Amino acid sequence: MSETKAYAAFSADKPLAPFTFERREPRADDVAIEILYSGVCHSDLHFARDDWGMSRYPVVPGHEIVGRVTAVGGEVSKFQVGDIVGVGCMVxxxxxxxxxxxxxxxxxxEGFTMTYGGDDRQDGTFTQGGYSDQIVVSEHFVLRMPEGIDLASAAPILCAGITTYSPLKHYGVKxxxxxxxxxxxxxxxxGVKLAKALGAEVTVFTRSEAKIEEARxxxxxxxxxxxxxxxxAAVAETYDFMLDTVPVQHDLNPYLGALKYDGTHIMxxxxxxxxxAIQAFNLVFKRRVLAGSLIGGIEETQELLDFCAEHDIRCDVEMIDMQDINTAFDRMQKGDVRYRFVIDMASLKD
Structure with missing residues (x-):
């Protein structure tokens, strides 16, 4: 067992605070990782505040992890000490x-095991995430960081990036x-950066005129x-695909009307x-498809990391210290971040 320093949520109505717990020693197929950067996802906020009614405490959030390999189990073949790697939403x-x-x-x-807030399939222990100085993960769920990729901005690619890349690839955007x-x-x-890199003609739909230049x-x-x-009205029946990233309730019908026949709206x-409610007319009379997509598989996530390195695609990030996480949560709740916070985990040593 290895003592691990972290920040954890202790209840839905209290701020995150320092927490110490034990990580397991690496199993035969495990990779031990010193965490360098951890992205801050809106899901972390939801989980810390029990917005989905499934949280258990104390819980260490964080599923956008970049770090350095410090040890490997005896059966590990893909990684060695010193490699720079990533861990996303699944372990x-x-x-x-x-x-x-x-x-x-x-x-x-059977349901994937979440990086935090889940139960380890082998020993039943509670999984704890990346707001910590180290993590131990099976090599199958560890990703290699390609040469030249910016490590801090790569952390959110493991969630925000793959969540948008996977449906674009699956539904055949070309x-x-x-x-x-x-x-x-x-x-x-x-989504804008990735769709454009795939060769698509990209239009951003926003309710805010203030974001017009930003989108461009x-x-x-x-x-x-x-x-x-x-x-x-001017863009009715124009688009092959809609990538819908809005996390709150909104009227889908106008966007469905902007799709061509056989168009696909992806949630x-x-x-x-x-x-x-969706007006079924908008689907039936144009053979449109309303679809959903969840993150992406390990092979596809590695493909995305390599794609981003090749095309110099980065997530726009704001770096913070671990001690500022509660302020970051408050700002994220207000939409005051462009576009992802990333924690420099060296600050945890302070």
């Missing part, structure tokens, strides 16, 4: 069901396709203010009931 799955065999472990029929990206936050700005700076070819009925942000 295990059953590994034998059809989705796992197909390389989409996030759809494991050069020349017209893609609408709904929302311009942590997910949305990565990130590579959007066009911007539509979705609260303007005239602008929405990656909203986990709550859809309100107002």
């Amino acid at each position: 295990d799955s059953c590994r034998h069901c059809k989705p796992c065999e197909d390389g989409v472990e996030q759809y494991c029929l 050069a020349g396709d017209k893609v609408g990206v709904i929302g311009m936050g942590g997910l949305g700005h990565m 700076r990130h590579g959007a070819h066009h911007v539509v203010v979705s609260s303007d009925e005239e602008q929405m 990656v942000g909203l986990l709550e009931p859809i309100e107002p």
Whole structure:
């Protein structure tokens, strides 16, 4: 066992605070990692405050992890001490069901093991995440950081990046396709960069005129203010795909109307009931598809990291110290971040 320093949520209504716990010694297939950077995802905030009614305490958030290998188990073949690696939203799955065999472990029929807030499949211990100085993970769920990638900004690629890349690849976005990206936050700005790198013509849909220039700076070819009925009418039946990154309830019907026939609207942000109701007319009369997507498999996440290194794609980040996490949570709740906080874990040593 190894003593681990961290910050944890101790209840839904208290700020995160220092916490010490024991990490397991590496098993035969495990990689031990010194954490260098940990991204701050909106899911961390939801989990710390028990917004989804599933949290157990104390819990150490963090599932956008970049670090350095410090030890490996006897059966590890992919990594060695000193390698720079990453860990995303999953640390295990059953590994034998059809989705796992197909390389989409996030759809494991037995449920994947979350990086934090879950139960270890072998010993039943509670998983604790990346707001800590070290972590131990099976090598199957460890990712290699490619040469040249910026390590701090790569951390959110392991969640925000793969959440947008996976559906773009799965649904076949290609050069020349017209893609609408709904929302311009942590997910949305990565969706713009990735869709453009795949060769698509990208339009950002935002309710805020203040984000028009911002969207263009990130590579959007066009911007539509979705609260303007005239602008929405002008783009009716225009797009092949809509990538919907908005995490709160919103009216899907106008965006469905902006799709061509056989167009696909992909949900990656909203986990709550859809309100107002979808008008089935918008689907049936144009054979449109309403779809969803969850993060991505390990092989696909490695593909994404390599893709980002090749195309110099970075998540826009603001670096913080571990001691500032509660302020960061408050700012994130208000939408006051462009676009992801990343914790420099060296600050935890202080």
